[in-house]
Amino acid sequence: MGNKKIEWILRIAVAGEFLGHGMFAIQGKESWIGWVTKLTNVDIGTATTILILVGIMDILVALIVLFRPIRAVLLWAVFWGFFTALLRPIVGDPIWDFIERWANWGAPL
Template identity: 45%
Template sequence: MLKQLEWLLRVGVFLTFFGHGIFALFGKAGWLPYLKYFGFTTEVAFKLMFAIGIIDVIVAVSILFKPYKPIVIWAIIWALSTALIRPISGEPIWDFIERGSNWIVPLCLYLLLKTKHRNQ
């Protein structure tokens, strides 16, 4: 049962990071305000978004095939940070709340892996 749960969580993280990574690689214009909030120009923001997209896709594939704990921790921190940027940049708190599963799923995966490692 735990193996199936682990796979569901791995697939969940993969889908979130792969989907967002592809959006970033194609320069999702709706994300520009978040990068501009930190002072990046449009040109730099698109280049940064491309780099973020590459990282997201690497994280997605890595977690799907071999979920190393440091990469899972990165997924938690990155997903939480990108959810928090919404209210920080002036959007309603609901935009953060609706993205809760983006960071809670990798957190659950981390806790499961930690427990699994402890029991071995």
């Protein structure tokens, strides 16, 4: 398999991940609102607004990665993917929820 084909597979995978998570955030996924309120001590309305903004950013990352990858945006995707995966055990989910999300931050590398 050529490098260009591998690059496109990874670009599509990362874009899909960020688009999907962005839509979940914009839709106000209930468990994520709970995580934001738990970690930041804000009310549900503020947590929902934060998630909408995060969702918009995730969708922008998806589009940039898919159509015109920029190194800084890919590095952000690595950081954000790692951070959000790490949140799982922080909010009480099993460590395996972090481990199974390694691709979320590994693929943009």
